Amino acid sequence: MTGIDLVRRMAEGDRDAFARFYDRHARQVYPLILRIVRDHADAADVLQEVFWEAWQSAASYDPGRGTPEAWIFMRARTRAIDRVRAIRRRSETFVAPVDERVAAAAADAGGDAAERAEDRDLVLGALGQLPEAQREVIELAYYGGLTQTEIAERLTQPLGTVKTRIRLGLERLREVLNRSP
Amino acid sequence: MSHEPFDTLAAVYAVGALDGGDLARFEAHLREGCSTCETIVRESSEALAGLARERPPVIPPAHVREALIRRVDASSRPRTSRRRWIPWALGTAAAAVAAAAFTAGMVASRYEARLGVLARETAQVREQLRREQALLREEVAAARAVADLLRMPATRVVALNGLAAAPTASGRIIWHDQAGGRLYVNGLPPAPEGKTYELWTIAGAAPRPAGTFDVDTAGRASRPVMPPDDGPVKVFAVTLEPAGGVPAPTGPMVLASAK
Known part of the structure; x- marks a missing residue:
């Protein structure tokens, strides 16, 4: 079914x-x-x-x-x-704002060894094929629940830059994941 | 106006990060039935699902499935209408604003600025409502979980008493040996900077960590507690630990149940 x-x-x-x-x-x-x-x-x-x-x-x-x-x-x-x-x-x-958890995980400062290993494995997957700047904004939005404005404040980047990175990152993800379903 | 800005808004919307005036603008655009944006949102959601699917599978605790099957059996058929009115009201209000924006644009451009302000205010109110709704949903879910638990004959209430480190503190755990339960704490002073409270279950030889929690300004806290995998719990205890919690207790005990 x-x-x-x-x-x-x-x-x-x-x-x-x-x-x-x-x-x-x-x-x-x-x-x-x-x-x-x-x-x-x-x-x-x-x-x-x-x-x-x-x-x-x-x-x-x-x-x-x-x-x-x-x-x-x-x-x-x-x-x-x-x-x-x-x-x-x-x-x-x-x-601390909600994103501290994500930041801690990204910096490998938080979580236990298994979690860190798991995060590393993921970077080797589809997300790992994105430029660091695009991967970062997608992780902060999707896993961290930050809005575009919060991401811009956190990274001290212009809002327009953040939006563009998200769009490019998602376009790349769609390419990568649709190529190997 | 070129469609290009909406390509970007659609991607940001799909990842759940659109906010403020952009969110109001994009939702109004979607309601006009833009198939390009619908496609971008749909394909982006599928890509994000693909990302989630890349994670190694983890089998969830069996009690989740059991509780769901019980709830589904207890509900004769899906009921949705009662809980729908808030999104419906929001959707209607936003649709009214969007329709007004469209008409005003045709009639007199000087209204556009005022409507823009109105749309932004609506977006802010919606965001506020969304957050409050999420909080309420959390609280309802917690209350419902406890009600489900209290319906089960083997559920009991375990008292926790404040020890020398926190003599004013007290606690209760609504507990079922297989299904787990929920902890309620009163009169516990806020944990010092860099510290948190951690709950322990003692069933076998060593205490098992059962989650960390912080108290509100009134000294109260509440959190779900999972059954440990080393048998029925004999004693519950709470200690003060470094923030983030530790795998075995190191700090002073503040609350404990009687043996």
């Missing part, structure tokens, strides 16, 4: 379709959430919320706007960023 059929059945209330959808995607979605929130208990919480919302809003999925896989990854990324922001807002003693 195709992914689109699975989501359509979920929209009709088919619980088995939901279980299959979860089994098909959870082990790819979980590491993405983990990469963003960096805490196993929080990541498990977010994972549950993402799939629960997918079940509830399966009827609003529009195949014309992307594959079910992109749909669930997009939801997972958004909820994970929401979680990081909520944690930041709730703990008022934590004064």
Whole structure:
């Protein structure tokens, strides 16, 4: 059964379709959430919320706007960023902005050895084929949840430069990933 | 006007980084049905999904699947309408602003500046609402998780008492041996600079780290707790540790459950 059929059945209330959808995607979605929130208990919480919302809003999925896989990854990324922001807002003693986590990871100063090794492996993947300046802005936006203005402030670069780097980086990613599906 | 600026906005939108007036402008453009932008957004989202797919798979904890199946079984069919009104209201308000901008542009260009201001204000209000909505969603999810937990017969409440290092502190853990639970703390002083609180579960020989947390200005904190993989928990304890947490306790114990 195709992914689109699975989501359509979920929209009709088919619980088995939901279980299959979860089994098909959870082990790819979980590491993405983990990469963003960096805490196993929080990541498990977010994972549950993402799939629960997918079940509830399966009827609003529009195949014309992307594959079910992109749909669930997009939801997972958004909820994970929401979680990081909520944690930041709730703990008022934590004064560093959300991006410190990403900066720490990028500088290899944070995370355990396994996480650092994993980040290195990734750089060898599609992201690794991007010029450093483009990789940086995409990581800050996609994994760090920073907006274009926040990235520009953080890197002390003009807003226009940041936007252009994001566009060029994504164009390159599309080329790299579409060439080797 | 050339389409080129929108190529860039579409890419920034796809990676979730568009904000301010750019966001309002691009969403209005999308609503006019620009197929070029739809394609860029769609292809960029697929590329980002491809990026996520490159990560080595990690099997999530089994309790997540179990909890989801329970929730899905308990809900007879998907219900979406009740939670939809906020995005709907936002969409309608933004659509009204966009439609107004279009008409005004035709009639009198002097209104454009005012409408630009209005669009920016709308974008700011939307962003604010989006953040508040995200926070509320978090809180609802946490409350719902605890309600689910309390429904399970084997769930119990474990009391944590403040020790000499934090005599005013107290805590409760809503706990289920298989499903895990949630920690609530009161009266704990904020951790000093460079430090954080860390929760431990003691089931086997050595304490297992169960996550770090910081308290708010009123000394309160709450966080989810996962069941450890070394058997039923006998004791919960909280220590003060270097920021970021440590794999084994090193600092003073501030809270502990009775044996």
